[in-house]
Amino acid sequence: MEFDLSWILLGFPLAFVLGWLASRFDARQMRAESRSAPKAYFKGLNFLLNEQQDKAIDAFIEAVQNDPDTSELHFALGNLFRRRGEYNRAVRVHEHLLSRGDLSRPDRDRAQHALALDFLKAGLLDRAEDALRRLEGTSFEAEARLALLAIYERSRDWKQASDIAHRMQTARQGDFSVRLAHYLCEGADVLAATGKLEEAVAQYQQALVLAPSAGRPQVDLARLQHRLGHSEQAWSTLQGMAEKSPGALPLAAALLPELAQVLGDAQIRPWLEAQYERLPSLDLLQALVALDAAHPGAPGRERYVAHLDKEPSLVAATRWLADEPFAQEQHHPALQRALEHASKPLTRYRCAACGFEARQHFWHCPGCQSWDSYPARRVEEL
Structure with a gap:
């Protein structure tokens, strides 16, 4: 059987035409996909700027599906989920990023940090701690240590908190x-x-x-x-505290009358009066009145009236009126109850960071977890 070379001559042009058509189809598809990804991205960005987060997430999901290798879209999507409180979805996005073998080292550290924030916001402190510890030696090390410090303070693990604080101090991070x-x-x-x-x-x-x-x-x-x-x-x-941190002295004012009973009134009263003149406060005033109670000739309750010349104080006025005789004494109890009810909120302490009020003074705010945010003075004195 003779082989007909004419088929080969006809086949070469046919193969060329088919290859050209296939390449054109692939090029068009790639251009369409490359156009659709930025379009979905900008659509999502527009929704985000207009605070339409639901539509923004849908647009970003579409962009990620069109181009799953775009890490920035994954980060944006994960952050949006976290802001919405959808922590499980945020964790899945960031764990998917970490599972990719082609992710660069900076992006891997960034994804690890984002994952730690997901756990932290979700209240999964043990998993957040593990994720944060993996950031040692990275560009997120300082932020991770601060977050770990907050975790240990929250759980009252003071030994671990001290270790982290020492390391940060050694690294000159504050x-x-x-x-x-x-x-x-x-x-x-x-x-x-x-x-x-x-x-x-x-x-x-x-x-x-x-x-x-x-x-x-x-x-x-x-x-x-x-x-x-x-x-x-x-x-x-x-006495040393009055020199080094006089602002905190009102917190120890209640101790002074007790010390006077042991050490004698002669040295404590003049010193306390000097501190009160230096920085008048309701607590120091109350300590002076308590000291005067054992000495009939002392000013006693009249100190409340003298305090009103320094500062207008409903608390001081209420305490003075408590034992003051009235012309119509039958109305005194009702009036006193009303005054005490009105002045009671003024004797609280207020956090300067978050405004949380409490009847007792806190060194560590139970509301915002700030240290030393409670002034030593009452609400009325602020």
Whole structure:
């Protein structure tokens, strides 16, 4: 059988035409896909700028489907899910990014940080801790350490918090001496509550060495020294506090009448009067009135009236009126109750960071977790 070369001559042009058509089809498809991805991206961006997050997410999902290798779209999508509180979907997006073998090192670190934020926002602190620890040695190291510090403070793991704060201080990422002093005080509070009073004193003193101008170690140390019967030491601690951190003295004012009963009134009263003249406050005023109660010739309740010349105070007026005789005494109890009801909110403490109010003073705000955000003065005095 003879082979006909004419078929070969006819086949070459046919193959060329088919190949050309196939390449044209692929090129058109690629151009269509490349046009659709930016179009979906810009559509999503437009929705995002107009605060239409649902439509923006739909547009970004469409763009990711058209071009699954676009990491920036994944990051945008994951951040949108996190902002909406859809933490499971955000975690899936960022875990998908981390599973990709072609992801660059900076993008991998970024995805790891985003995943840690997902866990943190979702309240999964153990998983967030693990994700944050993997960021050591990356460009997100400082942010990760701050987040870890917040986790340990929230869980009251003061040892771990101290370790992180020491590392950040060593790396010159800020001055954490006051915060480290707070951690020592927290540990000392636990020791004192379990009866280990001498160990607690040593820890307060260590905190005072670390942050000499911090108010908390001095206030807590003076209270514990007096509790142990070391009233002279407590008095010395308060005198030092008046020099180094006078603003915190009102927090220890209630201790002064107790010290006066042990050490005598002669040295404490003049000193307290001088501190009150230097920085008038309701707590120092109340301590002076309490000292006067044991001395008939002392000003006593008249100090409330004198305080009104310095500062208008409903609290001071209410306390003065409590024992003041009225012309119509039958109305006195009702009037006193009304005044006390009105003045009671003014005796609270208020966080300067978040505005959270409480009847007791906090060194660590239970609302916003800020340290030293509660002034030592009452709401009325702010």
